[in-house]
Amino acid sequence: MSAMADRGVIENSKVLMVGAGGIGCELLKTLVLTGFKHIHVIDMDTIEVSNLNRQFLFRKRHVGMSKAQVAREAVLRFRPDVEIVAHHANVKSSQFNVEYFQQFSIVLNGLDNLDARRHVNRLCLAADVPLVESGTTGYLGQVTVHVKGRTECYECQPKPAPKTYPVCTITSTPSKPVHCIVWAKDLPFLKLFGDKTLSNDLDVRTSGAETSNEQEEASFFDLQKDETSKAYAARVFDRLFGQNIEIALKNEGAWKERRKPTPLFIADIFGSEDKHEENGSENGSALENKSKDEGSALSAMTKVGLKNPQEMWSVKENAKLFLESVRLFLDKRKQEIGKLTFDKDDQLAVEFVTAAANLRAHSFGIPMQTLFDAKGIAGNIIHAIATTNAIIAGLIVLEAIKLLEKNLEACRMTYCLEHASRKLLLMPCEMDVPNPKCYVCSQTPLVLEVNTSTVTLRDVVEKIARKKLAASFPTIMQGYNVLCETGDDIDPHSAAIYEAKLDMKLDSLTPVPIVDGVEITIEDLQQDFSCSVYVKHREDFSEEEADEMRLGGLDLLTPADTQATAKTEAALKSSSAEIVDGDEDTVMIDGVSALGTKRKLEEEPQGPVQKKMKV
Ligand SMILES: Nc1ncnc2c1ncn2[C@@H]1O[C@H](COP(=O)(O)OP(=O)(O)OP(=O)(O)O)[C@@H](O)[C@H]1O
Numbered sequence: 001m002s003a004m005a006d007r008g009v010i011e012n013s014k015v016l017m018v019g020a021g022g023i024g025c026e027l028l029k030t031l032v033l034t035g036f037k038h039i040h041v042i043d044m045d046t047i048e049v050s051n052l053n054r055q056f057l058f059r060k061r062h063v064g065m066s067k068a069q070v071a072r073e074a075v076l077r078f079r080p081d082v083e084i085v086a087h088h089a090n091v092k093s094s095q096f097n098v099e100y101f102q103q104f105s106i107v108l109n110g111l112d113n114l115d116a117r118r119h120v121n122r123l124c125l126a127a128d129v130p131l132v133e134s135g136t137t138g139y140l141g142q143v144t145v146h147v148k149g150r151t152e153c154y155e156c157q158p159k160p161a162p163k164t165y166p167v168c169t170i171t172s173t174p175s176k177p178v179h180c181i182v183w184a185k186d187l188p189f190l191k192l193f194g195d196k197t198l199s200n201d202l203d204v205r206t207s208g209a210e211t212s213n214e215q216e217e218a219s220f221f222d223l224q225k226d227e228t229s230k231a232y233a234a235r236v237f238d239r240l241f242g243q244n245i246e247i248a249l250k251n252e253g254a255w256k257e258r259r260k261p262t263p264l265f266i267a268d269i270f271g272s273e274d275k276h277e278e279n280g281s282e283n284g285s286a287l288e289n290k291s292k293d294e295g296s297a298l299s300a301m302t303k304v305g306l307k308n309p310q311e312m313w314s315v316k317e318n319a320k321l322f323l324e325s326v327r328l329f330l331d332k333r334k335q336e337i338g339k340l341t342f343d344k345d346d347q348l349a350v351e352f353v354t355a356a357a358n359l360r361a362h363s364f365g366i367p368m369q370t371l372f373d374a375k376g377i378a379g380n381i382i383h384a385i386a387t388t389n390a391i392i393a394g395l396i397v398l399e400a401i402k403l404l405e406k407n408l409e410a411c412r413m414t415y416c417l418e419h420a421s422r423k424l425l426l427m428p429c430e431m432d433v434p435n436p437k438c439y440v441c442s443q444t445p446l447v448l449e450v451n452t453s454t455v456t457l458r459d460v461v462e463k464i465a466r467k468k469l470a471a472s473f474p475t476i477m478q479g480y481n482v483l484c485e486t487g488d489d490i491d492p493h494s495a496a497i498y499e500a501k502l503d504m505k506l507d508s509l510t511p512v513p514i515v516d517g518v519e520i521t522i523e524d525l526q527q528d529f530s531c532s533v534y535v536k537h538r539e540d541f542s543e544e545e546a547d548e549m550r551l552g553g554l555d556l557l558t559p560a561d562t563q564a565t566a567k568t569e570a571a572l573k574s575s576s577a578e579i580v581d582g583d584e585d586t587v588m589i590d591g592v593s594a595l596g597t598k599r600k601l602e603e604e605p606q607g608p609v610q611k612k613m614k615v
């Protein structure tokens, strides 16, 4: 196609760009410099200091402002003739419905989470608009192209599950730095500063070890009457790193084939010196300097004289950091205690977690980490590289142009590699055709193994429809009978009816119970998503299946189930619609759909930030 034709295609097309972060900033710049003239940008976030190193459209003065709006203004400064509409909003909100998506020639994603990517995938399928999807992790990146009916959709292939660790490794037998960081984040951090009602086990125990009195354990971490923050920090320190290790050591059998941990007490680390006098130049009086910290990120490391987050600190320095961070939380962030959850952008939280993890690591003979590295592990961060984002943004635009020129044959999914393969850092691959077993684009039914007498409709809505199937506003149907509908526009009368049903067990639901052999439909009208789910009653679930539910493909059905299904199908087909109630609760039991293909639905990743990466 000629260069002139390219320009026309580019200038006349209307592009939706979702995400104005690392990839998004690069992409918006590349789009306008390529000649695109009509662009919508959606991003729900505001600018943070940590974005500035790579999201080059933003400056320090923009911190706290909308990414979409600032990105628009920054680009208009050098391309004032371009029409850019900025939406500071979640792409999942109802204003961005199928009709909204239909106005675009193409959708380009620069997102950082699976949930939003799945949502956009469904809207692109529903609106029949091509999607270019992307992701980067450090040096690695990828760009994929999705065209309804012609290529795989974003959900055609299962995504890898995030790494999890056995509870006993975290609580009792850590052997790697990451085990100590997960412990510090999920146990002491939450016990001290998070919701104390959540069950948690802080003791370092191995099976058979003495268990401490749970109530005593819970109240131990409360600030006692007239207790200073300094005394509290010291008391908690000795408990976490000293007494709990001593308890664990009593279980001698556990240490026969393992290196025994060493208990750490404040007195051993600081000797006779006053640890609180050691705290920087302030003589430990963090409280007195309150105004100094206002407006700036509260930090314990500067107070104890630690400057370089990439330096390896000693045990004594980590102990000082631990004590100071606990004191600062108590003295200056009292209002937040009891509500905090770990956030990688919360400096004090990162300092506490680094110090606690390092002290535990030292106890167990595991290498300690710098704060920089500990933050990366705690926040599941693979540090973003601006150049990778720029390369990926360039590739997105190249694929977009091919799609707009209707040259699908030339489109490629491209991987950006860390190390050259056959002298190439970019690896283009042929795209796959749609997966006929995909429950999103090929509408293959699924199977839900569930204990129908203990699981409630709410469990199905929250854990299956929302979490596993990524429905934003799920509706659960049984035939034409609506069991539950969610969304902003449900009238109060219907909402009350659905609410009453939500806590009912599946097998007690009225007018039609959900029991073995029944087929339900899970829908999301906004996403135009609909999935048939065949219910299979099961009573024995393993510990890992504590929800008493397992969603899978049709291979979960045994031959007996399939026979039963066929019978049910035949019976349902021959039966006429059944009217249960006089008014609107008319129940028409629809036929069970043909259950012919086999597909195993892999677990979906649950972590907050998932980049699609298949390199
Ligand atoms: N549901 C959503 N709706 C709109 N924008 C979204 C949604 N989910 C994620 N985003 C945006 O996608 C962008 C992804 O950018 P990026 O991966 O660089 O993440 P970041 O939050 O800017 O940086 P980091 O996570 O590294 O601190 C973010 O700006 C984020 O606000």
Ligand SMILES: [Zn+2]
Pocket: 152, 153, 154, 155, 156, 157, 434, 435, 438, 439, 440, 441, 442
């Ligand atoms: Zn698909």
